[in-house]
Amino acid sequence: MKVALVNVKGGVGKTTTAVNLAAAFARSGLKVLAVDLDPQGSATTSFGVAREEASPSVAEVLLGEAETAEAVLETGAEGISLLPASLRLAGLDLALARKHEPDKLLKKALSAVRRRYDVMVLDCPPGLSILTTNALAAVDAMIIPVTPHPLDMEAMAGLFEAFATLKDRIGKMPELLGILLTLVDHRTQVTEEVAASIRGTWGKKVFRTEIPINVRLSEAPAHGRTIFEFESWSTGALAYGKLGGEVLRRARKMGLM
Numbered sequence: 001m002k003v004a005l006v007n008v009k010g011g012v013g014k015t016t017t018a019v020n021l022a023a024a025f026a027r028s029g030l031k032v033l034a035v036d037l038d039p040q041g042s043a044t045t046s047f048g049v050a051r052e053e054a055s056p057s058v059a060e061v062l063l064g065e066a067e068t069a070e071a072v073l074e075t076g077a078e079g080i081s082l083l084p085a086s087l088r089l090a091g092l093d094l095a096l097a098r099k100h101e102p103d104k105l106l107k108k109a110l111s112a113v114r115r116r117y118d119v120m121v122l123d124c125p126p127g128l129s130i131l132t133t134n135a136l137a138a139v140d141a142m143i144i145p146v147t148p149h150p151l152d153m154e155a156m157a158g159l160f161e162a163f164a165t166l167k168d169r170i171g172k173m174p175e176l177l178g179i180l181l182t183l184v185d186h187r188t189q190v191t192e193e194v195a196a197s198i199r200g201t202w203g204k205k206v207f208r209t210e211i212p213i214n215v216r217l218s219e220a221p222a223h224g225r226t227i228f229e230f231e232s233w234s235t236g237a238l239a240y241g242k243l244g245g246e247v248l249r250r251a252r253k254m255g256l257m
Contacts, residue, residue: 001256002110002120002139003177003247008162009155010126013145013182015042016217017243018123020236021143023226024244026079030118033072035110036085037135038125044084047075048224054084059092061109062134064099068112077226081117093130103170106134118257128162137170140256141177143247145211148181148194156198175254177247182211207250209243212236 005014005021015038022034036043037058044054053073056066061083073082096102110120122139124132136142144159146152156179167173179202185191199206211217214236220227227237251257 001118001141001251002114002122003141003143003251004122004124004132004135004139004174005145006124006132006136006142006159007144007146007155008127008159009152012147012152013180013211014126015046015123016221017143017145017180017182017211017240018043018121019046019221020217020227020240021244021247022080022119022121023077023228024240025119025121025248026077027228027241028244028248030079031116032080033083033110033113033117033120034075034080035083035106035120035122035135037089037106037131038085038123039087039090040125041085041087042221043123044082045224046221046226047077047080047082049073049075049082049084051086054086057084057086057088058106058109059086059088062092062096062105068109072113076224077229089125089131096130096134102130103133103137107138110138128166133166133170136166136174139174141175141251141254143177143180145180145182146198147183148191148198150190150194153194153198153201175256176205177250177254177256178207179205180207180209180211180243183213184210185213207243207246209239209246211239211243214239 060066216234217236220230
């Protein structure tokens with residue numbers, strides 16, 4: 001299964017979820033490839049890979065300057081390999097747009113190593129740039145992290161409208177594996193109200209598992225570790241462990257694995 005973490009907004013926990021969901025899969029005995037498509041490279045550094053080590057990166061792969069297998073690195077986390085990001089991704093839109101079928105370059109690149117992994121987890125940049133459309137064209141499924149904030153709920157409606165127009169451009173859209181509530185703090189009334197509204201609007205498409213605000217989740221990336229390596233009994237680790245199980249059960253039920 002190939003799954004992308006997607007949202008037009010930043011700050012909703014895409015990278016945190018990509019890194020720790022990949023780790024949860026690996027803890028289940030699956031062989032995982034994490035793919036960092038964000039020019040900021042936050043997923044790359046979260047796995048303890050320095051920027052100078054990320055060469056070649058996914059940028060060179062998309063440009064046809066390197067083979068996918070050449071760019072894949074082993075991380076310190078057992079069972080997880082990484083196709084790293086670099087700052088070069090920030091200026092790729094025009095270069096990729098000139099190529100044949102520019103939205104399907106990543107799909108072709110990942111197909112070259114697909115037999116090596118059980119799961120691929122793609123961390124997308126905010127918005128719907130050519131990097132994100134490449135991810136959507138390459139994956140089987142997507143997860144949409146969203147914080148329980150009124151502005152984030154409004155952005156969700158726009159995201160689904162954008163998906164409808166993208167379908168003509170990339171062909172078949174990936175399955176919606178689920179909507180994930182992140183940075184949840186049920187001590188506030190607005191969280192309660194917006195979370196209830198999101199669940200009321202999208203029903204069973206919303207994962208039962210929620211990711212709480214947890215300081216350990218924000219500290220782990222600075223140490224280049226997943227939450228399970230950093231503090232396995234934190235509320236963040238317990239939540240991502242639970243999410244990993246729920247995602248796998250849902251994926252199997254949908255025939256994605």
